[in-house]
């Protein structure tokens with residue numbers, strides 16, 4: 001195509017647009033207050049200010065009417081009942097909560113948000129809120145020279161987004177995924193700013209196509225939307241973790257995943273027959289390589305009709321699923337939104353009959369081409385369609401399926417725009433709205449429909465949903481994989497900041513296609529990628545049709561042995577991983593974290609792209625280039641012990657670390673602890689022995705952590721059936737003290753003690769467990 005050649009930069013192609021004219025919100029004419037909502041009538045629009053908590057304030061502006069305050073597609077909490085002190089003068093209105101101060105200048109209307117110590121968080125200068133005649137709304141904020149930006153959901157490129165411009169418009173991008181490829185599948189119009197070690201967040205809750213410009217100027221940044229109203233929240237932090245707790249207070253946290261969903265997944269587009277799937281499962285068992293899930297991609301269906309099986313390829317899915325479950329393996333099938341236009345297909349018939357598909361205002365169903373050919377798309381913006389779709393999943397749950405993979409839900413359509421016609425009119429639960437406004441939430445609502453339907457049918461068991469598209473809050477329903485990457489080292493590299501930024505955007509359960517989806521993988525790349533995958537929150541090997549098969553044994557015994565070691569390691573680290581998912585569920589914290597999250601005052605961490613933290617005390621520094629067995633690793637403050645060699649390294653320094661293909665550098669912080677289990681077999685994945693590995697430190701510092709366990713598959717934990725232990729570990733010169741500060745829950749695990757291992761205890765050193773000196777330091781344990 002011409003536009004893919006140099007013709008794209010033909011001088012005549014440049015669009016000669018005139019200067020962009022914004023209309024500023026103007027001066028405040030008057031303001032009122034009721035129920036902690038402040039309304040400002042300004043020369044060119046109306047503004048509302050609401051406090052959600054002492055640390056979260058919302059600002060909404062509508063240029064035509066009063067701001068609409070009950071329209072969010074994702075925020076389900078309401079403003080809290082807070083004490084706000086108010087000082088009003090002719091020029092300025094000052095509003096104060098316990099953690100925030102708002103200075104509202106009246107001529108013209110400008111907002112400055114400060115923390116409880118009057119430090120500016122977010123400020124407006126010459127420019128503030130404005131709009132254009134075409135309906136675009138924009139907010140300009142002052143940018144500090146020390147601002148670093150993170151989040152923005154699923155974006156390619158480096159960790160620190162300063163100097164970047166991003167767009168939010170859920171898009172199916174098969175190729176390429178380059179640093180400049182934007183937007184991708186998810187829209188999370190949110191970012192976190194780190195300035196001088198303190199963090200705050202901004203969430204722009206507008207579902208239209210939005211843009212974030214942290215590039216054009218060096219003294220201000222802006223965010224804008226193609227339509228709708230300005231509606232954003234400022235979260236005061238001041239630590240990165242506090243920002244995430246605040247952001248997920250608004251958009252929700254992930255439910256605890258079933259344990260099997262955080263194991264290893266094997267996928268391919270496609271394992272095409274029942275025989276192939278059985279062979280695959282058998283191979284995993286024979287090779288003693290752990291696997292929890294095998295995915296069924298589109299070939300399992302009859303002509304790509306969702307909620308069907310192809311009778312020839314999969315003659316007896318129920319038996320297949322039952323037999324695999326006995327082997328300890330679950331099946332997760334793909335379900336796309338497109339329903340084949342076929343008047344003899346019951347799902348299509350019902351969708352038409354019950355009026356559940358997306359339509360034009362004039363009444364015609366919207367048809368778009370996807371895998372099955374011409375297809376109709378359920379209108380997930382409507383409760384009735386969501387319920388119907390959710391109910392259809394009985395087709396899967398009745399045969400023992402507990403997880404669903406939602407794909408193509410941007411929605412992707414095979415046409416020039418790559419998606420649905422933006423003039424389609426969604427039902428939107430009684431408030432008809434165009435696709436232009438609701439495009440970015442289509443995937444979120446599909447996730448909701450699927451999750452709620454599955455949850456209802458699984459009768460107490462936890463469903464697992466994997467999605468490609470989503471909006472802020474997607475974590476409430478689904479985990480996210482990062483779409484169609486390629487088997488390039490560059491894509492392995494890119495996946496680290498991408499997953500870290502997703503984690504900083506409130507979505508903790510994510511990961512890329514391990515090994516790369518498109519393009520042929522190779523032995524070394526797959527091995528190195530599998531090592532990383534063992535420590536990413538979501539761990540799935542997936543590859544595209546026509547590419548080399550990339551199951552762990554495909555490249556010979558040497559590579560298989562290494563991959564097996566790391567996939568087994570995933571299972572050995574399961575108690576630690578599950579306790580991290582508990583933190584995600586409770587506080588919204590990511591499992592895989594950039595170092596800046598734990599060390600926000602250490603500038604060396606601000607753009608560290610090639611290493612990450614697994615929780616708060618483990619640094620993973622993978623090899624990300626070919627033919628490489630050495631790399632530099634930055635270790636932050638503290639002493640660090642290399643997991644495999646036991647060698648000690650000093651923090652706040654760069655180290656040159658050697659790692660043969662067999663090794664991926666892992667460092668545990670001295671003075672802290674990790675919880676490990678064991679690998680038994682595919683049929684029996686529950687650890688009978690759990691150990692607390694304590695890495696003795698030298699100073700008197702105390703490390704506090706929470707060990708969490710439960711049955712890993714039901715919602716019984718919501719009624720108290722869990723084991724939660726708050727543990728403190730203190731290292732003195734030659735003594736290590738372990739104390740269980742709190743133990744809650746009434747879940748009885750298969751183990752009745754936790755083995756305690758002390759790594760690096762001095763000769764003749766003592767161990768004190770719950771106040772008692774232990775006699776035999778080779779046989780230490782904590783009773784449950």
Ligand code: GLC
Nearest residue numbers: 268269297298334407483484
């Ligand atoms: C899309 C998905 C990919 C899947 C393929 C076929 O490209 O991103 O994961 O394998 O569709 O369903």
